[in-house]
Amino acid sequence: MRDIGIVTLLSVAATAAAPVLPAAVHAPLVTAKSAEEFAGCFALTQDARSAAWAFVPKRGGGTFSNLGAAGVKSPYFLIISDRGEQRELGLENAAAGTTAAKGVSQCI
DSSP: OHHHHHHHHHHHHHHHHSOOOOOOOOOOEEESSOHHHHHHHHHHHHHHTTOOOEEEEETTEEEEEOTTOTTOSSOOEEEEEEETTEEEEEEESOOTTSHHHHHHHHHO
């Protein structure tokens, strides 16, 4: 019993001492399209792929997501922010090849 406790303690200590890699920082994507033009294009691409989406508008942009849709285990978030002459796009939690990533690539 004592051996199990020592092994457990060493395992916890080794895990706690392991280095943590910082999260990858991706450069934001940009588009010259207006926020409305980009949002309309992205919505059409998602509809064409029968993908769930919702849009929450805000001044100068908004956020797309499939959070809360049936069957979605890992929702994406696409933030559109007006930056003067261009719009900055932040796509979070969407791997390459997903419907959200394809939609962004198609509409940029």
